[in-house]
Amino acid sequence: MEMKVFVVGIGGGVGRRVAKKLTESGDEATGPVRRPQVGNELATEGISTVPGNIVTMSVGDLAGAMRGSDAVVFTAGAGGKDRPDATVQIDGDGPSKLAAAAELAGVRHFILVSVFPEAWRERRMDDDFELYMAEKKKAETKLVLTDLDWVIVRPSALTDRPGAGRVDLGLTKIHDEISRDDVADTIIELLRNPDLHHVILEVTAGAQAIVEAVAAIKGWRIPNAPAREALA
Ligand SMILES: NC(=O)c1ccc[n+]([C@@H]2O[C@H](COP(=O)([O-])OP(=O)(O)OC[C@H]3O[C@@H](n4cnc5c(N)ncnc54)[C@H](OP(=O)(O)O)[C@@H]3O)[C@@H](O)[C@H]2O)c1
Known part of the structure; x- marks a missing residue:
């Protein structure tokens, strides 16, 4: 069945790949772009x-x-450029704003691309990076x-290498590298499994076929999340 996915960050490295792959497989992706040039580039790819x-x-x-979308993906980021x-x-603040919009629009399935909390903890990073880490955590928490x-997906350091179609996906992984291509394919496989949710996954390059990696997680017995009131 065709899926319609709203992608925030659709012009970015991961977002563009998600949109392109969905379009190629007969699904539909759309999302906001702040620069007309990006919209024009994406239009040439349908x-x-x-x-x-x-x-x-x-x-x-x-x-x-x-x-009218079946799912929302947040994969935008300031990228240290701004x-x-x-x-x-x-x-x-972007993900919680998008989540409020998803609740309003009745779009329940929400995939957030976040970051490993362990990313570069062994290095001394600058204030901008520390702010980025704190803001990513804030977004996850909300x-x-x-x-x-x-579903929260934390990829390790992103590369533009061609995808291998294989990953190491699970609750806690070693922070290393992964291609944006493989992250995009992992997101798409998660989109195709909307009954898998309330889970935070880490993903890095690995040896397991993406379809199998997601199927393996579906096989786990993940307890239902506690009611929100219980956390208050
Ligand atoms: N880089 C890494 O190693 C790494 C590791 C782990 C997780 N991540 C996370 O993975 C995600 C994807 O990374 P990426 O490298 O694919 O991202 P990217 O190429 O930097 O793309 C980010 C996209 O977000 C869009 N964007 C930024 N601000 C926006 C706004 N106000 N409204 C609408 N769109 C906006 C950008 O639009 P413009 O084209 O207009 O700038 C761009 O298309 C990000 O959330 C990033 O934080 C990155």
Whole structure:
């Protein structure tokens, strides 16, 4: 069955690959782009986008843009290219704004691309990186407290190497490297398994075929998440 997926970060390294692969397999991806050039590039690949910026769009705007989608993927990021407040607005506050929009639009399946908490802990990193890590954690924390069918995927360091179609996927992995291609394929496999949710997964390059890796996790007996009130 065809899927329609709303991708925030659709012009980025992972997002563009997710959209392209979905389109190639007869599914549909759309999402907001803040630069017309990116929208034009994606249009040449048969991917339609909506002009938009997650920082300036309201929750209602985002809900309107995603209405009718089967799932939402957040894979945007300030990427250290913008000012620190962009890291707060995009990496930190973006996912919860998108989650509020998803609740409003009735789109339950929500995949957040986050980061290994152990990323580069063995190195001394600058303040911008530490802010990025704190904001990613804030976004995760807010998402798990929603009533959505959330999945958090933490990839290790991203590369642009061709995908291998194989990963090491699970609850806790060693922080290393993974291609954006393999992350995109992992996200798509998770999208194809909407009954797998309320789980935080780490993914790095590995030896298991992506379809099998996701199927293995589905085989686990994951207890239901406690009610939100129980966490208050
Ligand atoms: N780099 C790593 O090693 C690494 C490791 C673990 C996790 N991650 C996370 O993985 C995710 C994907 O990484 P990536 O390298 O594929 O990302 P990327 O290439 O930097 O793409 C990020 C995308 O987000 C979009 N974006 C930024 N601010 C936006 C806004 N206000 N409204 C709408 N779109 C906005 C960007 O749009 P523009 O094209 O207009 O800039 C860009 O298309 C990110 O969340 C990143 O933090 C990265």
